[in-house]
Amino acid sequence: MINHITSKYYRLFKILRSYLISIGEVFDLFFETIQCTFSRPFYFSRLMEQINHIGYGSTSITVVMGVTTGLVMTLNFGYGLAKFGGTLYVPALVSLSLAREMAPLFTSLLVAGRVGSGIAAEIGAMNVTQQVDAIRALGTSPVRTLVVPRFWSLVISLPLLSSLSFGVGILGGMIVCKTEFDIIPGFYLYKVFSTVKFHDYMSGLVKSAVFAGIITILACYKGLKTRDGTKGVGLTTTWVVVTTSILILVTDFFISKIFLIIW
Amino acid sequence: MNEVILELKNIHKKFGKNKIHQGINLTLHRGESLGLLGGSGTGKSVLLRSIIGLERIDEGEIFFKNNRIDQLSENKLTPFRIKISYSFQSGALFDSISVFENIAYPLFEHTKFSYSQIKDQVAEMLKLIDLQGKEELMPSDLSGGMQKRVGMARAMILNPEIILYDEPTAGLDPANTLNVVELMLKLKKKGLASIFVTHDIPSAIMLCDRIVVLHEGKIIFNDTPIKFQKSEDPIVRKFVLSSRE
Numbered sequence: 242m243i244n245h246i247t248s249k250y251y252r253l254f255k256i257l258r259s260y261l262i263s264i265g266e267v268f269d270l271f272f273e274t275i276q277c278t279f280s281r282p283f284y285f286s287r288l289m290e291q292i293n294h295i296g297y298g299s300t301s302i303t304v305v306m307g308v309t310t311g312l313v314m315t316l317n318f319g320y321g322l323a324k325f326g327g328t329l330y331v332p333a334l335v336s337l338s339l340a341r342e343m344a345p346l347f348t349s350l351l352v353a354g355r356v357g358s359g360i361a362a363e364i365g366a367m368n369v370t371q372q373v374d375a376i377r378a379l380g381t382s383p384v385r386t387l388v389v390p391r392f393w394s395l396v397i398s399l400p401l402l403s404s405l406s407f408g409v410g411i412l413g414g415m416i417v418c419k420t421e422f423d424i425i426p427g428f429y430l431y432k433v434f435s436t437v438k439f440h441d442y443m444s445g446l447v448k449s450a451v452f453a454g455i456i457t458i459l460a461c462y463k464g465l466k467t468r469d470g471t472k473g474v475g476l477t478t479t480w481v482v483v484t485t486s487i488l489i490l491v492t493d494f495f496i497s498k499i500f501l502i503i504w
Numbered sequence: 505m506n507e508v509i510l511e512l513k514n515i516h517k518k519f520g521k522n523k524i525h526q527g528i529n530l531t532l533h534r535g536e537s538l539g540l541l542g543g544s545g546t547g548k549s550v551l552l553r554s555i556i557g558l559e560r561i562d563e564g565e566i567f568f569k570n571n572r573i574d575q576l577s578e579n580k581l582t583p584f585r586i587k588i589s590y591s592f593q594s595g596a597l598f599d600s601i602s603v604f605e606n607i608a609y610p611l612f613e614h615t616k617f618s619y620s621q622i623k624d625q626v627a628e629m630l631k632l633i634d635l636q637g638k639e640e641l642m643p644s645d646l647s648g649g650m651q652k653r654v655g656m657a658r659a660m661i662l663n664p665e666i667i668l669y670d671e672p673t674a675g676l677d678p679a680n681t682l683n684v685v686e687l688m689l690k691l692k693k694k695g696l697a698s699i700f701v702t703h704d705i706p707s708a709i710m711l712c713d714r715i716v717v718l719h720e721g722k723i724i725f726n727d728t729p730i731k732f733q734k735s736e737d738p739i740v741r742k743f744v745l746s747s748r749e
């Protein structure tokens with residue numbers, strides 16, 4: 242009986258321990274990435290290639306997502322506030338929530354799906370076909386050649402993508418305000434720029450950069466850990482999309498809270 | 505006998521409860537070709553991977569010319585990974601870049617050669633592996649045998665002192681096998697030491713100065729090909745006989 246219970250606790254302990262070890266390894270990878278960033282050799286062309294692939298490649302879905310978010314939010318806020326005669330507050334409300342929350346969050350979730358899965362599948366496939374081992378065997382570092390370029394390209398690109406999504410979202414809001422609520426663009430834009438302050442923009446940008454780090458580090462980590470051939474690659478991709486999405490949502494709350502406290 | 509350039513002392517390695525190596529001792533001399541035989545799953549690949557630090561051994565020591573290399577960090581291993589190169593069983597070519605970029609990769613990473621010098625060197629190497637003018641092809645355009653040869657070219661472009669071949673002829677048709685073995689002979693004549701993991705006993709006997717048989721985590725035979733063919737040991741005999749079928 243006692244034996245049974247202890248073995249159960251032992252199993253729990255082992256599971257817990259393996260989780261903690263994984264978390265430790267993720268942080269190791271993060272620190273190694275930072276370390277490799279500031280020491281030779283640098284792979285500038287790989288960085289540009291990744292920015293093109295990861296960042297520029299995500300612009301079209303970002304625009305579609307941004308515009309739609311702007312349209313839908315404005316529409317809903319507008320009808321909601323109209324009941325209380327508050328239509329004039331719509332521009333402020335829309336722009337503030339877009340800048341602080343919606344643009345960075347939705348863009349990051351979208352990118353987590355597109356880019357996170359892509360990175361995980363690519364590195365995972367390289368790992369199961371021993372290409373990652375080959376990088377090491379040839380005296381080079383997988384972190385330097387694979388992780389660093391992807392990490393920085395997304396940390397640079399995602400805030401830009403979020404800004405783009407904010408921009409087109411504001412545009413979408415403007416269209417709805419004009420057509421549905423008779424708010425002229427001049428007034429709308431005046432309201433937008435007088436409401437959204439520097440730290441609101443910063444909050445969105447910082448969030449995006451942090452989310453970018455979460456997406457790339459987790460995707461690379463899991464990719465480098467992939468085993469068991471094609472099946473392993475599939476599992477890795479799913480894991481990365483689910484885990485990064487959840488982590489983004491949770492982190493979002495904490496960063497919002499921190500920004501509200503310090504500003 | 506030439507000086508010892510690689511020495512394995514009492515290597516132990518296990519994965520979980522699966523004991524792979526249980527006290528392996530092995531030396532490799534300058535210019536020597538050593539054939540490493542053993543059934544599937546006896547840990548031949550793991551042994552080669554341990555030598556260049558792709559796997560960490562649990563116990564024992566590995567020396568490259570009096571430098572202990574088994575405990576070095578990834579960074580400190582770099583110079584030794586240039587001196588000891590590993591030719592992967594699958595070729596392990598980078599599939600997103602061309603044949604040229606694959607072979608040139610170590611040169612771009614570890615030398616200061618100009619682009620045109622690198623181009624010349626790669627062209628020369630392609631001639632050696634009998635794939636002239638195939639620079640622009642992608643790895644997926646190549647047959648299995650060609651991929652292995654390109655992998656070997658990539659492994660030797662920096663003029664290593666030791667090359668570890670992991671089943672270079674496995675899965676190849678006779679013509680391709682001959683190509684690969686000829687290439688290995690050329691390299692041997694250049695004075696490269698090698699460990700040749702294989703199931704292809706005739707090639708091993710032809711190519712190697714010494715044959716080593718790995719069985720249940722230990723080395724049970726370590727002598728010349730001639731003694732190998734005359735061995736009375738029942739396990740060794742199985743290998744000898746399997747090649748005569």
Ligand SMILES: Nc1ncnc2c1ncn2[C@@H]1O[C@H](COP(=O)(O)OP(=O)(O)O)[C@@H](O)[C@H]1O
Pocket residue numbers: 519522524542543544545546547548549550551
């Ligand atoms: N990374 C690993 N994790 C767990 N087991 C492994 C790993 N690599 C190899 N093994 C096991 O070690 C044994 C030896 O493998 P290997 O060296 O590839 O055999 P072979 O002699 O055919 O080359 C096999 O049983 C294999 O399952």
Ligand SMILES: [Mg+2]
Pocket residue numbers: 548549550593670
């Ligand atoms: Mg093997």
